[in-house]
Amino acid sequence: MDTYDVVVVGGGPAGEVVADRAVRAGMTAVVVEAEAVGGECSYRACVPSKALLRPGAARSAARAVDGARQAVTAGLDPARVLVRRDRFTGRGDDTGQAAWLTGAGITLVRGHGRLAGERRVQVTGADGTERILAAHRAVVVCTGTEPALPPVEGIDRIGVWTSRQATTADAVPGRLVVIGGGVVACETATAWSSLGSAVTLLVRDHALLTGWEPCAGEEVLRGLGDLGVTVRFGVSAVRVARDEDTRAVTVHTDDGTALVCDELLAAVGRRPRTADLGLDRVGLPAGDWLPVDDTCRVTGVAGDWLYAVGDVNHRAPLTHMAKYQARACAAAIAERAAGRPAPTGGREPWSAEADRFAVPQAVFTCPEVASVGLTERAARAAGLAVRTVEYRVDDVAGAALHTDDPRGHAKLVVDETRGVVVGCTLTGPMATELIHAATVAVVGEIPLDRLWHAVPAFPTVSEVWLRLLEAYGL
Template sequence: MVLGGGPAGENIVDRTRAAGLTTALVESELVGGECSYWACIPSKALLRPVLARADARRVPGLAGAVGGALDAEAVFAHRDYWTGNWKDDGQIDWLDSIGAHLYRGHGRLYGTRKVAVTSPEGDHHVLTARHAVVIATGTRAVIPELPGIAGARPWTSREATSARQAPERLLIVGGSVVAAEMATAWQALGTRVTVLVRGSGLLPRMEPFAGELVAEALREAGAEIRTDVAVEAVVRDGATGPVTVVLEGGETVEGDELLMATGRAPRTDDIGLDTVGLTPGDWIGVDDSCRVPGHDWLYAVGDVNHRALLTHQGKYQARIAGAVIAARAAGEEPADTGRWGAHTATADTAALPQAVFTDPEAAAVGLSLAEAQKAGHRVRAVDYDLGKVSGAGLYADPYPGRARMVVDLDREVLLGATFVGPGAAELLHAATIAVAGEVPISRLWHAVPAFPTVSEIWLRLLEAYRG
């Protein structure tokens, strides 16, 4: 039994069906979840033409040919295509093809191994799992409780990725990935963007230079980025009038729409956690096999367990949990539970990759320098200007970017790597392999990057490390 049909839930269904188990999926909205309709897919569909145009404008001989505005209607149509026009017919066809059962409606735990489902028509079913129940209900956007916020009708990431016209002025509160990506998209679509950040900069979970380079590019594009500011209240003028944000100290900022990009909370308020001794509204703690401690039949995968709020990590956890459930269903205890075993979600903490599709792109895996130092590792950070790599200079002129690798000096392996620059997300998987594989620096010397590619950055980082 799987509660939640986003990417993590779908992967659990796929793995358990492949193992020969009968599997039921309960979904209250669209099969495919937040990622498919209101997050990863629509946001990247909006951003792809933005980044392609930015790259083209850095190529001599081509820049002048792409100087005009984006065709917003074509961009929105491209986005709509990739979301299936917010219909999940294709996902339903896939579920049918593998023989999984779909129950549309709101699902709640109903005690041990039981799930109660209330359909949109009001029908009520109580289903019993023979082996396992998996919670994959994901997260929702958090809107802070501010005076006037309800009447202001702010955007969350859902509205920001599904809007059908560009507002003249957009205020964005927050410095997260959502804030940075949506600022990039809407500024390029003709909106005047103002980003209000409580902290010192954008992308606070990455190396500081990542947020600095992204903020610099946004400012050059015309956006206003304000840091170290706090929002005290919000006021909207009438039903469709402008929105005014009141900052600490009384200063006001006005826009036509307001996007609150201020974090995520688990969708666990009304899924029956109390019926199995857990607290509604909380994140669901799990072990490294994604099983909930004290409940040998209950698992939680994806955002809801708070290990890593990323689609690809939720799918990874689902593959791990699916293998564990299949083994236990066959009467076996999972045996491959070592640090990088098939039944252990080690990558959540040791080799977590993330790509941010801003201009320039920012991509990172593993530990930042600050995180590695905090964890007690003896480390060295090696930095290099990506624009000085021949392949990067041919890719874009100028090429704004920087790279860093964090080396464990005791073992001489990589603990983390960060790349910022046009197309830098495509450098990420090589770094992920190096970190997850704990490839010695001495062996990386023999992984020769093709010339002239941007991946030559690896050679430059290694040369800088050797000195």
């Protein structure tokens, strides 16, 4: 049995950061990974999806500026787009990522890890051999999530696409049907339609991006329409089948229609990868999310040795927030190992708290949309004294210079009691880059009358901040 200070189960972004920070703090760490070091984000999610989306966005940006438009006379080259994507993902080859672990002083053990009791992890290798790893300080679960399938007859038998196939496919489907109306559905529809697919979205709800401010879904819907994507609201798939000869898929819907496509993507959410994690060995139900405190310590497990970081704890399932939690978690483990308790009656300075009130999100559709903090609806539900301020990005001089089609929307949610921004949603040019300024304002709880002195450069799209504050009355 090999003993380390910290045993990390899962070698994605969260696991890598936890292990690295633990080693930097003077502890020993081992990462257990059954698939590829770097995880879902590196090979089948964030990185390849953005690589697929960027060429279409670049072409659209050029086509939206007179003088550049005339130089862009052809469509995208799908083959070159896929080659570029593969440069970023290495087609799943984790040699470089594994070498990084070694260089950082982290041990890598390949195999499937399961909890085997307190501070124990059983690892089963690809050849069936087993070994036990012991943790002197902590075991950290970073197993992430996997795509969930909707309750549609036949969907588990036809080779349906999930987010994994949608980002790694080697050919452009002529016809693609997408079940869902969230971020994955909208980004996938944008990417493949820009590459030539005829895309149809089947959206059970009556809006896209339903957890966002309404303006976000409305702007994305407009953009999808400009790309030729068909969006059908209030419709659900009920039965699917694939023809054995043509390989075409027929999707039957609850309104009595049938759609024929080459591929079907299910983009309806994700579930935790905890079904085969050995949770029953520590008194937790298999297959569940792992509830944690602000240091990512799993609640309900005695001994303060089990932690869960990233998507698996369901606090803020985004790569950047997983890394944020990982930094906090590793610091907490190190501080506790050194015997430094939290201040009496106060919060531990290494706690992760932004994932409860200041989570930045970016959607790389055309137009882009981004948000941070609370929506108006959530702020009112929380009992805040809410005032909202809105401004059209179209009316910002810097946006008009940036593109001849600067359509977009900006919305602030203000807590009037404290005079601070608690939420922001942006759509349109540079939205995914502009959102960090809002994140700083929300996390820093900067009073609006002080924020007024943060002068945006002219002529930039960031001037929307000045316009929003003027609309507020400053």
